[in-house]
Amino acid sequence: MSxxxxxPLTLFAATAAQALATFTVFVLPVLAPLASATLGxxxxxxxxxxxxxxxxxxxxxxxxxxxxxxxxxxxxxxxxLAAAAFACASYALAWLPGMALGALATGLGYxxxxxxxxxxxxxxxxxxxxxxxxxxxxTGVPLGAALAGLLLPSLAQAIGWRGAALATACTLAALTLxxxxxxxxxxxxxxPSVPLRANQGGALRALRQRPGLLGLxxxxxxxxxxxxAFGAYLVTxxxxxxxxxxxxxxxxxxxxxxxxxxxxxAWGWVADRVGSGLRTLAAIGLLSAGSAALVPFxxxxxxxxxxxxxxxxxxxxxxxxxxxxxxxDRLAAPGRAGEAVGGVLVLSFGGVVLGPSLQxxxxxxxxxxxxxxxxxxxxxxxxxxxxxxxxxxxxxxx
Numbered sequence: 001m002s003x004x005x006x007x008p009l010t011l012f013a014a015t016a017a018q019a020l021a022t023f024t025v026f027v028l029p030v031l032a033p034l035a036s037a038t039l040g041x042x043x044x045x046x047x048x049x050x051x052x053x054x055x056x057x058x059x060x061x062x063x064x065x066x067x068x069x070x071x072x073x074x075x076x077x078x079x080x081l082a083a084a085a086f087a088c089a090s091y092a093l094a095w096l097p098g099m100a101l102g103a104l105a106t107g108l109g110y111x112x113x114x115x116x117x118x119x120x121x122x123x124x125x126x127x128x129x130x131x132x133x134x135x136x137x138x139t140g141v142p143l144g145a146a147l148a149g150l151l152l153p154s155l156a157q158a159i160g161w162r163g164a165a166l167a168t169a170c171t172l173a174a175l176t177l178x179x180x181x182x183x184x185x186x187x188x189x190x191x192p193s194v195p196l197r198a199n200q201g202g203a204l205r206a207l208r209q210r211p212g213l214l215g216l217x218x219x220x221x222x223x224x225x226x227x228x229a230f231g232a233y234l235v236t237x238x239x240x241x242x243x244x245x246x247x248x249x250x251x252x253x254x255x256x257x258x259x260x261x262x263x264x265x266a267w268g269w270v271a272d273r274v275g276s277g278l279r280t281l282a283a284i285g286l287l288s289a290g291s292a293a294l295v296p297f298x299x300x301x302x303x304x305x306x307x308x309x310x311x312x313x314x315x316x317x318x319x320x321x322x323x324x325x326x327x328x329d330r331l332a333a334p335g336r337a338g339e340a341v342g343g344v345l346v347l348s349f350g351g352v353v354l355g356p357s358l359q360x361x362x363x364x365x366x367x368x369x370x371x372x373x374x375x376x377x378x379x380x381x382x383x384x385x386x387x388x389x390x391x392x393x394x395x396x397x398x
Contacts, residue, residue: 006124006185007121007124007125007133010120010121010124010182010185010186011121011133011136011137013179013182014077014117014120014121014137014140015136015137015139015140015143016140017077017080017081017113017116017117017140017179018113018114018117018137018138018140018141018144019140019141019143019144019147020081020084020144020172020175021080021081021084021109021110021113021140021144022110022140022141022143022144022145022148023144023145023147023148023168024084024087024088024106024109024110024144024168024172025050025053025106025110025144025145026144026145026148026149026152027087027088027091027106027148027152027164027165027168028049028091028099028102028103029049029050029148030148030149030152030153031091031152031156031161031164031165034156034160034161035091035094035161038094038161038162039094039096039099041096048103049099049100049103050103050352050353050356051353052100052103052104052107053103053104053106053107053110054107054110054349054352054353055107055349055353056103056104056105056106056107056108056110056111057107057108057110057111057345057349058107058111058345058346058349058350058353059107059108059111060107060108060109060110060111060112060342061111061114061115061203061341061342061343061345061346061349062203062204062342062343062346063203063342064076064111064112064115064116064203064338064339064342065203065336065338065339065342066194066195067079067112068115068116068119068190068338068339069190069191069194070190070191070192070193070194070195071187071190072183072186072187072188072189072190073115073116073117073119073120073186073187073338074116074120074179074180074182074183074185074186074187075183075187075190076112076115076116077112077113077116077117077179077182077186078176078177078179078180079109079112080109080110080112080113080116081109081172081173081175081176081179082109082172082173082176083105083106083108083109083112084105084106084109084110084172085169085170085172085173085176086102086105086169087101087102087103087105087106087109087169088102088165088166088168088169088172089102089165089166089169090102090105091162091165092162092163092165092166092169094162111342111345111349114325114341114342114345115203115337115338115339115341115342115345116338117137118134118325118328118329118337118338118340118341119337119338120186121133121134121137121329121337122329122332122337122338123189127330128272129272130272130326130329130330131267131268131269131271131272131277131280131322131323131326131327132265132268132269132272133268133326134268134322134323134325134326134329135264135265135267135268135269135271135321135322135323135326136264136265136268136322137322137325138264138321138322138325139261139264139265139322141321142257142258142260142261142264142318143261145257146254146257146261152164152168155167189335203339203340203342203343203346204343204346205343206332206333206336206339206340206343207343207344210331210332210333210340211331211393212278212327212331212390212393213328213331213332213340213343213344215278215386215387215389215390215393216278216281216324216327216328216331216344216387216390217343217344217346217347217348218347218383218386219281219282219285219324219383219384219386219387219390220320220324220344220345220347220348220351220383221347221348221350221351221354221383222285222351222379222380222382222383222386223281223284223285223288223317223320223324223348223351223379223380223383224348224349224351224352224355225351225352225354225355225358225376225379226288226292226317226355226376226377226379226380227317227318227351227355228351228352228355228356229355229356229358229359229373229376230256230292230313230314230317230318230373231253231256231318232355232356232359233356233359233363233369234249234252234253234256234310235249235250235252235253236369237369237370237373238252240369241299241368241369241370242298242299242306242370244303248303252306252307252310255307255310255311255314256310256311256313256314256318257314257318259311259312259314259315259318260314260315260317260318260319261318262315262319263314263315263316263318263319264318264319264321264322265322266315266319267280267284267319267320267322267323268322268323268326271323271326271327276391277323277324277326277327277330278327278387278388278390278391279387279388279391280323281320281323281324281327281383281384281387282384282385282387282388282391283384284316284319284320284323284380284384285320285380285381285383285384285385285387286380286381286384287312287316288313288316288317288377288380288384289377289378289379289380289381289384290377291309291312291313291316292313292317292373292374292376292377292380293374293377294309295309295313295370295373295374296368296370296371296373296374298370299370316380317380324344324348325341325344325345328340328341328343328344329341355376355379358376359372359373359376362375362376
């Protein structure tokens with residue numbers, strides 16, 4: 001079977017792995033009210049779990065190169081799902097050190113999924129379809145988050161939150177084995193003789209050595225910061241400052257998630273038509289900054305107008321991921337797409353950790369969530385400038 005013929009199945013499998021890894025990231029946040037009651041701690045400790053998870057993901061992304069070369073993307077995907085299964089089993093213990101260990105395992109696995117998928121998709125995707133293919137793959141992120149929110153509360157109600165975590169662990173363990181048949185097609189370029197310590201830090205060196213990658217990574221860091229801050233504080237802002245009911249605020253959040261999923265595909269289509277991922281990212285940054293700057297003025301708007309603004313903001317701040325990864329793949333050294341994607345994601349995961357914390361600080365300084373979002377608009381504006389300058393900079397052909 002030709003590579004073009006294998007692409008649909010490969011894309012489906014890679015998207016499913018991304019969704020499963022993201023589902024695991026949201027296991028504890030979704031189950032937090034029940035888990036915190038069992039453990040006798042406040043639900044705000046979930047912030048620590050997210051920081052541990054994405055910090056570990058950044059470490060994996062920085063060091064993923066040798067593992068991809070030695071084991072191949074299929075085996076690395078299996079390792080990611082196995083780590084996710086171990087994490088959920090650790091959560092089921094209802095023991096604080098086990099929670100921390102599970103958060104670290106979740107992040108270590110999560111950091112493998114994007115580089116592994118990029119390594120195999122890079123070989124099979126025609127250049128003219130690159131942005132669309134990677135955008136579709138990235139829909140696994142909102143899909144996984146949505147599935148966690150839909151399935152886990154009902155499962156926890158039926159068998160308890162610990163039972164829900166354990167059932168997730170068993171499902172992930174079974175699905176880990178389901179990826180074994182992909183090894184024949186995905187891991188053809190692996191070299192078992194490559195030592196795991198070989199080329200350590202290669203992902204970060206790629207940012208310096210490959211033209212355009214550092215600017216791409218900086219833009220990704222600013223965009224991920226506002227994306228996570230927006231997701232973390234949207235409901236709280238709508239209830240506290242827009243005086244919406246919690247149900248209405250929850251529906252608005254669901255709308256934002258849907259528009260974000262659609263946006264990933266739409267922006268991928270735009271980037272393929274424009275022929276420049278970096279210019280598309282610059283446009284996304286400008287639109288994100290402009291719409292975020294309107295939030296402080298929207299507190300007195302009618303509810304439909306606020307919903308329209310939030311939907312458009314979600315379309316921008318949650319739609320850039322696929323274009324970013326496709327552009328990292330384009331700029332990577334031959335055969336090193338996974339390493340380049342890993343390097344770019346180090347700064348993106350850094351933005352994930354920074355964004356909610358920075359937003360919390362700005363809320364204190366600005367006196368509210370809506371004014372803080374207005375100030376946070378400076379981040380995607382800076383990212384847009386970096387992306388545009390990177391697109392215009394002379395570069396050697398990748």
